[in-house]
Amino acid sequence: MWIEQVTTKSGEIRYKYCERYQCPYSGKTKRVSLTYSSNSKQTQKLALIALMDKINKATNTDLHNDITLATIIKEYLDSKRGFRKASTQYSMDNLYKTLIQWFPEDILLSKLTTYIIQTTFDNFARKYSYNYTKAGLSLVRQSLKYARRMDYISNISFIDNVELQRPVTDVDRIKRQREKFLTKAELKDVLQQLDTIHHHVSLLCEFQSLTGLRFGEMVALRNQDYDSTTMEIDINGTISSSGSFKDPKMRLPPKNVYSIRKVRLDKRANQILNYFITAKKARRLWKSKFEDNDYIFVTDGGLPYDLHYVNKILKKLNFHKHISTHTFRHTHISLLAESNVPLKAIMERVGHNEPRTTLAVYTHVTDEMKKEMNLAINSIGKVISNK
The missing domain is CATH 1.10.443.10 (Intergrase catalytic core)
Structure with a gap:
């Protein structure tokens, strides 16, 4: 880390704390910086921590480990906003609100398994219709495909093993x-x-x-x-x-x-x-x-x-x-x-x-x-x- 002294337009002295790092995507050397009004030892320590945090975020290719399933589904729906009819988007948003309540709270994308998804939809199907449950599973599947395209996750094969349970046809249903x-x-x-x-x-x-x-x-x-x-x-x-x-x-x-x-x-x-x-x-x-x-x-x-x-x-x-x-x-x-x-x-x-x-x-x-x-x-x- 190095420090550069700069003067603002109003004539005030500021200190720019800088550091270099190599971008994992392009291989090029890049620079990050933070500006403080002090050059004390305490400020230098704080600046170093803050710079390292910025560099870690810029170079961390495994950010998906901190992303929840709810965030991914929401991000997927937002990516489709404007490309769907307003009525369809409205229905999908409501489905998302209902669906996400059935999964473990704040479950991370990296922690998803066939067991978690299967048991969730087994329970979901006991309350909702087969078609609504099918739509919910489709939303999760499309969201995971989106996450894979965006490099949030590399393997989503666990979703392929999930099966929906068809309800038993009874007299009341036929009526x-x-x-x-x-x-x-x-x-x-x-x-x-x-x-x-x-x-x-x-x-x-x-x-x-x-x-x-x-x-x-x-x-x-x-x-x-x-x-x-x-x-x-x-x-x-x-x-x-x-x-x-x-x-x-x-x-x-x-x-x-x-x-x-x-x-x-x-x-x-x-x-x-x-x-x-x-x-x-x-x-x-x-x-x-x-x-x-x-x-x-x-x-x-x-x-x-x-x-x-x-x-x-x-x-x-x-x-x-x-x-x-x-x-x-x-x-x-x-x-x-x-x-x-x-x-x-x-x-x-x-x-x-x-x-x-x-x-x-x-x-x-x-x-x-x-x-x-x-x-x-x-x-x-x-x-x-x-x-």
């Missing part, structure tokens, strides 16, 4: 899966109940059941997305469910490339859409504070309807099934399947890119299809008996 849609009679009942609670929400849900749109796609519809001549709507965006609707950035690209599509409206869906267009024009005239935008499905204040608000209204229903806005999308798929519409045509209408996604919704057998099956079975029996 819940079948309750993701409504029959025609149930749909009529629900919409009638909704109409007495909130007329506009009832119309929104009816529109979903007639078109199969995701809620975000529906409230993202603008005047320019509607062709009254062909009675078609152009699905080219979605509204995020988190943030301020006044922010133009809330309107995002659709879920995937297959979600960009045109959807034909029937007479009733066309009527509902025009009702909202007319109602908006009227509100604009008599409302002093009204957000002027191109959206069609808006509240009295001129902003798009909020997903959380609509789901809150749905909770007021006196109904034997759990209902959310997505129930009406599933119902549309189910009704199309019941009408024997080809799988490919349904996929294109609702914006699915994989058959299994659509099949997961409508592979159940509706009451109407059961009746048709029974008639077919009886017909087969008659044919056989006649022979």
